Amino acid sequence: MSLAFKTLSFGIKKAPPKKNESDARNNRKELSTITEDSLQKFDELREKMIGTVETKKKKDSKKKKMAKKASIQLLSSRKRQYESDEESENDVEESTGAVEKKMQKLLDDIRRSNRIFTWGDHLPNIILRFSDSNLSPNLLKKLSEYSIRQPSPIQMQSIPFMMERRNVLASAPTGSGKTLAFALPVIEEVLGLKQRADYSSTKTSKLLVIVLEPTRELAAQTYTEFVKYCDGSSISVANFSGEETDIGTADILVSTPNRIVFHLDKIDTSALRWLIVDESDRLFEVVEGQDKCFRNQLGAIYKACDAKCTRVAFFSATFSHEVEKWCKENIDSIGMVCVGERNSSNTSVKQELTYCGTEDGKKIAIRNLLRTSFKPPALVFVQSKDRAVQLVKLLSAIDSNLKVDSINSGKSDKERDETMERFRRGEIWVLVCTEVLGRGLDLSDVGLVINYDLPTSIVSYIHRVGRTGRAGKSGHAVTYFTDTDMKYIKSIATVIRQSGFEVPEYLLEMKKVSRDTKKEMLKHAPKRHKIAMVKEQVIKRKKMLAKAAAEEKKESVVEMKKNISKPTPELKKKKMIKKKKL
Template structure:
């Protein structure tokens, strides 16, 4: 008995850590990086050979059975039909295996009944006009991305859809192409007085960006689209002013950045969910199909779709609510607000490759950070953007950032969603994001369309109670984080909701003097002048 016990202990010692190493190896094998371009199986020829072999086996079986059936009594005459049925079942099984393999390669996950097969080529869309194909080629779009591979066929079925894919993966084309195709297909039935589709975007900047995309893809088509692209607030205002707003013959209601559906940070009056309820009621006809797109897959939005949408198809590209692994992510403890400034100066003076976005939690903090960046040597062209800026000022700042005249743009979460700012190399979370969703959207501004990027997130002692969810997301993306951040207490649901509505209080950035202090200095100077 002692010998058995000692052998068990010896075995445990020899195999200690093997299970952990296997898990780590498995994680390495399943690369977290998402294919932003379509991936086709390398073993296509082998699959075809396998299919041929299976078919030849089935044919041999049928031929042998026919030979034997000729010799045997006619009572087995129906055996041929049975074999044909088996052949069909096997060929269907092979096709299912191929589709499953294609989805696995492109990390396409689907839920729902009768989900159509993924699209491999745009030319595979029956009836797609040559003008539309030429428009895609003109802008360098030759093959569908994973989200387009699956979302386009589902929308072609004219069914409700909930879709999640990483930032910069081509979600706009995934819903724009089926809408344009649908309008072209129905052009003889379309009325000039009726809207074909309504696309809702959370910000004015995204409205304009999506509008430009629709113009690009529908260029040279001999049909008017009649597509309304708007923010929910503007559409609600229009509905209140004129209830007969041409929504009677609507075919599509598309909600982009749909995770904002349950975002209540802007208060009840400006809450996306309340605004959407009114729009949803105005689009209550059975003919209206709904499609929801976002970079994250919220459980609340999923539950809402299951309750309110009929036969909804759900698509998720990659891991649910995961950060883009093409962006190198760092989580740095700065200790205090002053520590953040020291870290930022070191980052910009040592390894800075513009352009860069810096995210802060409020407009006031954005204002406070501008002079600090301007004071760096050599000087860095910097501007800030927030909701209090006029539309013209925001557009001007974005245009200068895109042209390269501005290297650093300091902003609030207004800029974290959807905007395609190509070439962003660095994202700095100067203030810790208030949720995982906010973090994913923020760092998604870098590394768009498969390009490499860098994201740095600073946190202080006041952030320790909320650091664990962010640290977990970074760790799951394959990057190192301080081990103690993963052992911190998980914030409760109540704490998370409170954090979304009220960001944590922080000390002023830098050494901004209060107005009272300035007045005292002025009085001193006046006394000196009098003396």
């Protein structure tokens, strides 16, 4: 092994020390840009608003009393008193209107500074504090315990929507707190329902909320988040991960859509209040009509819900115009919230494009990156489970001290869960994965994401990059591309440029990919040379070579037998002479 390969693990001999949880909380950056001055100004305006309303109430009360005395007063004195009261009341109304305008302007300015864009009728105002949303004291206490002081931009606008029981389509960058944006109002509503006398008197529990997630890993993470904020309450939360899950007593059920559809006849949705669809852009990733199409599965679940009772909320880091169109056509009076530019990547993640020329060039690039600027843990994305296994083989061969493993759909559920747990504990430094980990998972300590294989779409790129730079932390994402990838690179280069990072100008001037090519890429990833030969592939190759050699030997033996049995010219001549003599 060369010296260059031996030095790969320089600087990573020891696993990184685990951070103190309290230090991590204190170092967390606030995601919103609400200044102390804005909060103080808002409080002053609110106090003025309350003061003017109370003044108006006092004036109204005084006016009623004066009206009773007016019957015994002289006509002239009554007229003067009436005019005085009327002038005072107008002054109060003008003052109230002025305060309302100032407060609305302040909220609009904060909305613009946080890049919160909304569409729909009767849009509710944003909240500047969680306490402004009428959350219960228990939930506010939980938020304080986890050092969550201010709502993030998506929470500032989505929570008021859902507290008013409005259908919502929301989009915000990865790591911006979308899970909490729908979890808090849902938990608050369930708590209110369970405290009602007519609900608590019923003997059987009713399912009130379904949360749909595209993968098992993401469902498990969302379930953990709900359990954390429902702890100590009467709410029952279940993760529908297997046949043994007790869904009969659950108030909130988290699941993948396929499992819900399969057991739909056993699930009572008559009292369902909310249907939450996380990573909702997955609706249109598969061509409609296929058996496992997420859109068809959602349609079956939505049809089983009571349209009058159930509200829906779609959340994702990305959403297409097709999703928006479908929601407008199928859901009444939906409100839309978008934080930042539509389909934009996380600006707190430093993003780079690295040209490698060939597949062999990518091997050299990842070796150099891990050797020079690597702080574990890191995620490495490839396009298939076979390539994930191959890359683990390559990295392990480079340095046996590098703690590397892979996770993909080829592993069992138990194996995937164990691998994720080891990665979270710091026992795995480099985790090679496919799109199975591309969405939603909150791996807060990941500082580096490597796109070893170019993503097949900007949506995939945005979600992959979003595995780092979570909750306001900084991150680093590196994307490799080769000559084969040149025809697909423009869209991803554009996203990186829009996020404020430099890319070569020639990449932005390249021809756009056609719609048919995009669809083909989603169905079939580009063909690439093998990264490394793994044990199973070596055995398979040896068997193929042995089989080919045996067939070749067999053919040569048959040919030799034919040649032996076939008479030579000399033998033919001798036979002819012998025949003539006879």
